[in-house]
Amino acid sequence: MPVGLGPLPVLHPVPGFRLGIASAGIKRVGRKDVVIMEAAEGASIAGVFTTNAFCAAPVTLTRQHLNSAPRYLLVNTGNANAGTGKPGMQAAINTCEALAG
Numbered sequence: 001m002p003v004g005l006g007p008l009p010v011l012h013p014v015p016g017f018r019l020g021i022a023s024a025g026i027k028r029v030g031r032k033d034v035v036i037m038e039a040a041e042g043a044s045i046a047g048v049f050t051t052n053a054f055c056a057a058p059v060t061l062t063r064q065h066l067n068s069a070p071r072y073l074l075v076n077t078g079n080a081n082a083g084t085g086k087p088g089m090q091a092a093i094n095t096c097e098a099l100a101g
Contacts, residue, residue: 016039016040016043017037017038017039017040017043018037018038019035019036019037019038020035020036020037020038021034021035021036022034022036024076026076026077026078026079027078027079031078032077033076033077033078033079034074034075034076034077035074035075035076035077036072036073036074036075036099037072037073037074037075038071038072039071039072039073040071041071043071045066045069045070045071045073046066047062047063047066049062049063054082055082056080056081056082056083056084056088057081057084057088057089057091057092058081058092058095060089061089061092061093061096065096072099072100074095074096074099
């Protein structure tokens with residue numbers, strides 16, 4: 001399915017789950033390129049991950065965070081975050097810390 005070719009459909013509320021979008025200027029100013037999801041306290045979170053041996057830093061960090069009952073998920077659009085090495089992992093950690101703050 002092509003992305004970015006038109007307006008988003010209406011997003012209906014889901015009890016116990018909040019969703020927000022914002023512009024972080026990842027590729028261009030004004031584009032909605034960040035999604036933050038918040039699950040209600042006590043919610044169960046699960047993940048499905050690639051089986052590829054090479055994973056981007058955010059994927060590796062997310063696997064680690066699943067053990068600590070996370071409530072938030074931050075997704076950026078238009079940026080793969082792959083092949084960034086130690087600086088990429090530090091950027092992912094910094095992003096999580098900023099969101100937690």
